[in-house]
Amino acid sequence: MNRVIRWMEKVNIPEDAAILDIGTGNAAFLVELAKEGFKNLTGIDYSSASVELALNVLEDEGLINIKVQEQDFLNPSTELKEFDLCIDKGTFDAISLNPDGRDMVKLQYVTSLRAVLKPHGHFVITSCNWTKEQLLQIFSPGFELLQELPTPHFQFGGMTGNSVTALVFRRLS
Numbered sequence: 001m002n003r004v005i006r007w008m009e010k011v012n013i014p015e016d017a018a019i020l021d022i023g024t025g026n027a028a029f030l031v032e033l034a035k036e037g038f039k040n041l042t043g044i045d046y047s048s049a050s051v052e053l054a055l056n057v058l059e060d061e062g063l064i065n066i067k068v069q070e071q072d073f074l075n076p077s078t079e080l081k082e083f084d085l086c087i088d089k090g091t092f093d094a095i096s097l098n099p100d101g102r103d104m105v106k107l108q109y110v111t112s113l114r115a116v117l118k119p120h121g122h123f124v125i126t127s128c129n130w131t132k133e134q135l136l137q138i139f140s141p142g143f144e145l146l147q148e149l150p151t152p153h154f155q156f157g158g159m160t161g162n163s164v165t166a167l168v169f170r171r172l173s
């Protein structure tokens with residue numbers, strides 16, 4: 001979360017930017033974004049239990065202006081659109097590891113992302129399962145890579161790798 005927020009500050013994402021947290025879980029990212037001053041926040045999750053938990057967490061934090069909706073990102077409602085920035089931490093990983101129709105699911109995710117983001121809007125993904133090269137291939141139809149965010153490195157057998165990949169994409173028009 002911190003490295004994404006640092007990037008948002010560095011590139012001056014405005015505080016009123018419309019931000020979508022895809023697969024918000026317990027809304028931890030939304031809470032951090034609100035603490036940083038971001039005011040136009042929406043989270044979605046397809047799990048009703050996650051949505052209930054997120055709403056409880058936000059209420060406890062006194063953050064009642066954040067929208068949380070129960071939605072399957074692979075079939076989003078037509079009202080979910082016009083976001084300036086979409087954030088995904090771990091959700092694409094969860095979705096794309098489904099063994100049934102994995103390639104179709106990835107394509108559907110990219111289609112949904114294009115539908116909810118404004119042209120030239122940003123998409124920041126943090127993944128533990130896919131490498132930079134794999135993510136570039138998956139998102140290259142419709143998105144360009146802007147930046148790779150620094151993540152911890154490890155060494156094994158003389159090779160260097162990352163346990164997490166964090167990339168910033170921009171939607172092509």
Ligand SMILES: C[S@@+](CC[C@H](N)C(=O)[O-])C[C@H]1O[C@@H](n2cnc3c(N)ncnc32)[C@H](O)[C@@H]1O
Binds near residue numbers: 025026045071088
């Ligand atoms: C690994 S958790 C990450 C949660 C949160 N982003 C975080 O960083 O703590 C993945 C989340 O994505 C949600 N999710 C999985 N598939 C989804 C889908 N198709 N549409 C919306 N949410 C989904 C799950 O319910 C879960 O809350």
